[in-house]
Amino acid sequence: MxxxxxxxxxxxxxxxxxxxxxxxxxxxxxxxxxxxxxxxxxxxxxxxxxxxxxxxxxxxxxRSKDEILFECVRIGLERLDAASRTVLPGGTGLARLIALWTEYARIVTEDFGRCLILVGEDPLPVETRRQLRALKSKIDHRFRSVVEDGIADGSIRACDPKLIAFAGAGALSWIARWYNHTGPLDVDTVARQLIDVLVHGIANPPAAAGALAAP
Amino acid sequence: MxxxxxxxxxxxxxxxxxxxxxxxxxxxxxxxxxxxxxxxxxxxxxxxxxxxxxxxxxxxxxRSKDEILFECVRIGLERLDAASRTVLPGGTGLARLIALWTEYARIVTEDFGRCLILVGEDPLPVETRRQLRALKSKIDHRFRSVVEDGIADGSIRACDPKLIAFAGAGALSWIARWYNHTGPLDVDTVARQLIDVLVHGIANPPAAAGALAAP
Missing domain, CATH: 1.10.10.60 (Homeodomain-like)
Incomplete structure (x- = not known):
């Protein structure tokens, strides 16, 4: 313009x-x-x-390579933070967690989200690292509270909310390592299948097939 | 002596x-x-x-820091390789996958396994990187074939074996990042709970509660 x-x-x-x-x-x-x-x-x-x-x-x-990395990781985290604040309409805790995980998968396969997972804040000086970790921890707690809501409303079975949050973060962050944008599967398909594993498990017969909403 | x-x-x-x-x-x-x-x-x-x-x-x-990293990652991978070769007694594909995942969690929380996950082969020169990636790929295929066995014998529901292998690797490798050896949970407890999520899912009601064998 x-x-x-x-x-x-x-x-x-x-x-x-x-x-x-x-x-x-x-x-x-x-x-x-x-x-x-x-x-x-x-x-x-x-x-x-x-x-x-x-x-x-x-x-x-x-100003520097450190400033660039700080900004890249911060943007990745800000996007997760925004997703964790906005994906909170009505619905059960489980439905909200699924929506959140779907967004999470999209973000960690984009440039800044991948940088957050693949590089992260570790190479940065201690003070900036601390700022980024505080933001991480805030996001992490928001994920856990959605799990807690799901346990409270009966849509998620009783287990340690922290472990469920970590299981999801691990399985979905791993996509950033192996996902190939030029491959046959698009990110949403991969995310949907991984989330389906987390929601229903792999044991046969599955818990409640078909309960996973399309994104 | x-x-x-x-x-x-x-x-x-x-x-x-x-x-x-x-x-x-x-x-x-x-x-x-x-x-x-x-x-x-x-x-x-x-x-x-x-x-x-x-x-x-x-x-x-x-001889060098590179040689040290190569050896650390190689030892981590050799341990995964050994586990994937030996944890193959009788039992269903699902039971063998659970045994394999349990070993995987133990290995990635030990010094060499953590190094494999947290540092990995990326900093190394291309030739040594290639050697380690070949070993990684062999292990990865062995995990997938256990999943395929489980789908064939009906213990694992039909889905993409590659995605199940990645879901497990992601959720369990993540432990290497957040697990604190001085915390209240021991590795086997954490692994058992994460594997339970992968096997039965988090949806309420669970698929088949109690089917997960103790390690």
Whole structure:
């Protein structure tokens, strides 16, 4: 979009939007590089090359590789946080957990979510790591409280809510490691099948076949 | 053990055993350091310090940090491989899968197994990475074939064996990230509860309560 009226210069709002968009492009290119090559093996030169710009251009948007990783992990976590706040309509605890897990699977297979799982906050300095872990823990507790609601309303059988939350996070985060975007299965199909295992188990006969709602 | 008879010198066999034991101590100390601090943040000085020896002593047993990581990951994989070869007595496919998953959980919470999950082969050069991935893939196929046996004998309901294998690997590998050896739950209890989720699901009512054998 160009500026309004006669002026060939962009308005401040346009400039800000432009900068925000370019900053996100830098972060996304870096997330992809980290996910493919690893954080330590990726240089800012690699990121610049992926965007066909020079390294000084990159520094106009971010201060350091650490800042980039912090932002990538933070964005991944913010998306999980947003999902865990919004996927809370009516319905049983189980139905809400299924909706939440479906979103979780989508997020951890996107660039920033994958970066959260594959790289995570471990390479960062202790203070920033602490900030990200606090956000993680908040999200984790929200998942557990949905499980607790399900146990209370009878849709989830009585067991340790923490372990159920971890079982889901583990099975679904694992997708970030093995899922191939060019393969025959789309993410939603993979997620639905994994969630079906978590909900109904693998033993034959299954608990209540057909109870799993389509996403 | 000291040498037999009158000689105060060790026999060749004793010297070899001694060397092997010390090499494993180096690898284990390194695995713990990698698991706690990350591979890139760990120096061979850190490893030497953990063992109260000098860095040259470390070099008597291993050539480089890369060789150490390769060995740690290889040992983790060899243990999974051994489990997947031996946990194959009679019983249904489901019973064998449960036994296999129980072993899997034990292995990924030990030093070398944790290193396999938390660090893995990614930091290594391409050739050694390839060797480890070949071993991984062999183990993965053995898990899948147990699932296939279970589907064939009717103990596991019909679904994609690959996805069931990944669901188990994901949920159980996740323990390596969050499990705290000083916490109130022992690994076998955690594993049993997670495997129960995978086998019977979380929906209420469960599929076939009580069918999960104690380990």
């Amino acid at each position: 160009t500026s309004t009226g006669l002026s060939p210069w962009k308005t401040r709002k346009e400039r800000e939007r432009d900068r925000e968009m370019k900053r996100e492009a830098v972060l996304r290119a870096a997330a992809r590089a980290f996910n493919e090559q690893g954080f330590h093996k990726t240089s800012l030169d690699d990121v610049a090359e992926r965007l066909n710009v020079s390294k000084p251009t990159i520094y106009y948007y971010v | 000291t040498s037999t008879g009158l000689s105060p010198w060790k026999t060749r066999k004793e010297r070899e055993r001694d060397r092997e034991m010390k090499r494993e101590a180096v690898l284990r100390a390194a695995a713990r350091a990698f698991n706690e601090q990350g591979f890139h943040k760990t120096s061979l000085d850190d490893v030497a310090e953990r063992l109260n020896v000098s860095k040259p002593t470390i070099y008597y047993y291993v």
